[in-house]
Amino acid sequence: MTEESVKVAVRCRPFNQREKDRGAKLVIKMNGPVTTIANPDEPNEAPKSFSFDHSYWSHDGFIEKPDGLLVPDSQKSNYASQQKVFDDLGTGVLKNAFEGFNCSLFAYGQTGSGKSYSMVGYGVNKGIVPITCEALFEKISKNQEKFEVTFSMLEIYNEQVNDLLNKNNQKGGLQVRQHPSQGYFYAQDLKRIPVGSYKEIERRIEEGTANRTVASTHMNATSSRAHTIVTITFDQIFDSPGGGTKKSSVINLVDLAGSERADSTGATGDRLKEGANINKSLSALGNVISALAEISMGSKKKIVVPYRDSVLTKLLQNALGGNSKTIMIAALSPADINYGETLSTLRYADRAKRIKTKAVVNENPIDKLIRQLKEENEKLKAMIESGKLSLNIDQKSGTSYNKEEIEELKRKMYEEIKAQMEVNQQMIMDTNGSFKERLEKAQQETATETKENQLQEERKHKIPYLTNLNEDPILSYVICHFLDAKEIKIGRSQNSKIKLNGLGIFSDHAVICRKNNNFSLNICQIGAKVKVNGINVQQQIELNHCDRILFGSSNFYVFINPSKAESKEKRITWEQAQKEIAEAKGYSTKNSTLTKEQKLIQEEIIELLPTVTEVNAISDELNKHRLFEIIILPAIAFEDFNSKSPNEQKVMIKMTNLQTMNVWLWDKGKLMNRKYLMQDLYQRYLEGEDFLLRMKKEEDPFWESAEDLFIGLSNFFLQSLSYSMDFEDKAYISDYKVVSIFTC
Ligand SMILES: Nc1ncnc2c1ncn2[C@@H]1O[C@H](COP(=O)(O)OP(=O)(O)OP(=O)(O)O)[C@@H](O)[C@H]1O
Numbered sequence: 001m002t003e004e005s006v007k008v009a010v011r012c013r014p015f016n017q018r019e020k021d022r023g024a025k026l027v028i029k030m031n032g033p034v035t036t037i038a039n040p041d042e043p044n045e046a047p048k049s050f051s052f053d054h055s056y057w058s059h060d061g062f063i064e065k066p067d068g069l070l071v072p073d074s075q076k077s078n079y080a081s082q083q084k085v086f087d088d089l090g091t092g093v094l095k096n097a098f099e100g101f102n103c104s105l106f107a108y109g110q111t112g113s114g115k116s117y118s119m120v121g122y123g124v125n126k127g128i129v130p131i132t133c134e135a136l137f138e139k140i141s142k143n144q145e146k147f148e149v150t151f152s153m154l155e156i157y158n159e160q161v162n163d164l165l166n167k168n169n170q171k172g173g174l175q176v177r178q179h180p181s182q183g184y185f186y187a188q189d190l191k192r193i194p195v196g197s198y199k200e201i202e203r204r205i206e207e208g209t210a211n212r213t214v215a216s217t218h219m220n221a222t223s224s225r226a227h228t229i230v231t232i233t234f235d236q237i238f239d240s241p242g243g244g245t246k247k248s249s250v251i252n253l254v255d256l257a258g259s260e261r262a263d264s265t266g267a268t269g270d271r272l273k274e275g276a277n278i279n280k281s282l283s284a285l286g287n288v289i290s291a292l293a294e295i296s297m298g299s300k301k302k303i304v305v306p307y308r309d310s311v312l313t314k315l316l317q318n319a320l321g322g323n324s325k326t327i328m329i330a331a332l333s334p335a336d337i338n339y340g341e342t343l344s345t346l347r348y349a350d351r352a353k354r355i356k357t358k359a360v361v362n363e364n365p366i367d368k369l370i371r372q373l374k375e376e377n378e379k380l381k382a383m384i385e386s387g388k389l390s391l392n393i394d395q396k397s398g399t400s401y402n403k404e405e406i407e408e409l410k411r412k413m414y415e416e417i418k419a420q421m422e423v424n425q426q427m428i429m430d431t432n433g434s435f436k437e438r439l440e441k442a443q444q445e446t447a448t449e450t451k452e453n454q455l456q457e458e459r460k461h462k463i464p465y466l467t468n469l470n471e472d473p474i475l476s477y478v479i480c481h482f483l484d485a486k487e488i489k490i491g492r493s494q495n496s497k498i499k500l501n502g503l504g505i506f507s508d509h510a511v512i513c514r515k516n517n518n519f520s521l522n523i524c525q526i527g528a529k530v531k532v533n534g535i536n537v538q539q540q541i542e543l544n545h546c547d548r549i550l551f552g553s554s555n556f557y558v559f560i561n562p563s564k565a566e567s568k569e570k571r572i573t574w575e576q577a578q579k580e581i582a583e584a585k586g587y588s589t590k591n592s593t594l595t596k597e598q599k600l601i602q603e604e605i606i607e608l609l610p611t612v613t614e615v616n617a618i619s620d621e622l623n624k625h626r627l628f629e630i631i632i633l634p635a636i637a638f639e640d641f642n643s644k645s646p647n648e649q650k651v652m653i654k655m656t657n658l659q660t661m662n663v664w665l666w667d668k669g670k671l672m673n674r675k676y677l678m679q680d681l682y683q684r685y686l687e688g689e690d691f692l693l694r695m696k697k698e699e700d701p702f703w704e705s706a707e708d709l710f711i712g713l714s715n716f717f718l719q720s721l722s723y724s725m726d727f728e729d730k731a732y733i734s735d736y737k738v739v740s741i742f743t744c
Helices: 017-021 082-099 115-119 128-141 198-219 280-296 311-315 317-321 336-352 366-386 389-397 403-460 574-584 596-621 668-686
Strands: 002-005 007-012 028-031 034-037 048-051 054-057 062-064 070-072 103-108 146-157 160-163 176-178 185-187 193-195 227-238 245-255 325-332 356-359 362-365 465-469 480-482 487-491 510-515 518-523 530-532 541-543 548-551 555-560 626-634 649-657 663-666 737-741
Touching: 007 028, 007 082, 007 336, 028 054, 034 336, 048 336, 054 082, 082 103, 082 128, 082 245, 082 325, 103 115, 103 317, 103 336, 115 128, 115 245, 115 325, 128 146, 128 198, 128 227, 128 245, 146 198, 146 311, 146 403, 160 311, 176 311, 176 403, 185 311, 193 198, 193 403, 198 227, 198 403, 245 317, 245 366, 280 311, 280 317, 280 336, 311 317, 317 356, 325 336, 325 356, 362 366, 366 403, 403 480, 518 530, 548 574, 555 574, 574 596, 596 626, 596 649, 596 668, 649 668, 663 668
Parallel strands: 007 054, 007 325, 103 245, 103 325
Antiparallel strands: 002 356, 028 034, 034 048, 062 070, 146 160, 146 193, 146 227, 176 185, 227 245, 245 362, 465 480, 465 555, 487 510, 510 518, 518 541, 530 548, 548 555, 626 649, 626 737, 649 663
């Protein structure tokens, strides 16, 4: 057994376009293993320093090669490329896997900080997951032993586990079960696909990403709220006349949800802050890390590590505090505006490096493994037959239960035992030779899919199509709808050629017509919302290559006409498309007459627009009679007397109850918090849950109790008071500025 600390690496990405546009300042510095962060609001304060196993500077000092690969711009450059990160971390993972240790690699950081870039990568800049998988098979091909590799990919969203290699996940997702005798947790029925080459893994990653994209579009939720776990099981079989041995390793590669969601940033004072529990799994992970760090530092208190508090921590129990060699990559944003979040990421990483895990080599004689599995199944069978389940439950929980509860617990335990017996049986069969059969079947499937994929790629060069845009760049350009008929109906109804779900989509929503190589689009009924390049469609319009189309309020697509495409065309991004909508409404940061403050306000409005549009659409569909608008107020209205200038302004959200005309003002944090609750409410509504009528008003994210209303500002002269004089005066209340009404 080797006890060692979790290895922690930090990586700082380049400025993104938005940060460049607003002249963002760099707050991160790296020097050897030391990373420092400077507080942009306190220039005299000493920067805070942290020290990690690896510090990767990927902020600058690089060039883009003609094929898009980012490499250091000179020999002196300290730019850390994808290859460098793999050389340091990935090779270690491989070495450990070959030695029979379980390995885990986590990516942590706020949305857009570079987690997916490090883990999966973009285009030719492949991340650590694909490079490691490729290197694994390269190494396998050079060895004599027999290997068995399986691949699985799951997503945890809202405490629900979805198998990303299964198009038809059961309602409610997969069950997370606990092994009845060994205690570890696993997702029941998760597909573990046998793979025989890197190409097969690549194909499965594509499949998983496509399923993620579809789910994210249907759920109307951003994927940054989900955790993705790729698991590779890697068995080496050493045959020998005496019966042979098996060395096993489980490799977990985890891309965590954006960390800023964990504590509902900024939603202080919202009564639903706790209820929102934006990402229960991520806050639970934080608590588990803190508990483990305290234990490793020799705390005298008796600490219970709260693995059971969330699905993520259950599934990663081993990776965090058990039999695994673990690495964490903390992704850092370089910009001043993200100072708070980046500092909290650094603190998180600092805590994680104190955790110690105890990895063991998983190597056993095959006969013994089979015997153990068989014995285990005998034991489980006996447990069921003896009916001693209730006794077990009472001892474990230490709480008393009524008769029905005991029956329910017994039923659950019974299911758990049965599920585990099936898993054991599969392992016995695999060890006895059925793995080969399963591999061949999976390979046949992959070959068919690869062929279909190739055909699709060929068609993309000939036939015009719509491809999706997603807030998460990794999920953009994944869905593809070919426009290969004269008339293509788009909508919710079954007879639509392109079936769309999601907010604001009508049964028959829009239609695309083709005449030779010319395409036009029109809405199917009044009220159906479609925007092309930011402009509402009210009558038939022509579609041109690379046009951005928004159906309803969340289905974004790009029209691609391959005959008009140019080589090396840059992809349209979701951000560009959103910006365009804001510009069409008159909000742009490009206007050179704007002051810096005004530009920041405009930018905040542009950022808020998609959310306000979305919550208005949810309100419409759920008949909540609420209207959300963005308003600008003087900062002083919030008793923010620290504001730097008397003209400083604050962007707020005004919610109006359209039945009573009561009005409430929310800040951005509260809106984001409520948006997640509204999304969840809408999701449950779509799944046909009959809860809207039963829901208490206090739980409703659209509900607020009556409160004082800010209607504007007025000046009073108090001089008369000092003379104790009665004085009558007329006060003029100046209204705040309503930016606009956004219903779509
Ligand atoms: N090391 C890097 N070098 C170059 N570009 C990077 C790097 N890291 C991130 N980026 C770019 O920054 C953007 C955001 O990165 P990424 O999508 O990986 O963030 P994320 O943390 O995974 O966000 P989310 O939580 O939304 O998934 C991407 O466009 C990506 O190409």
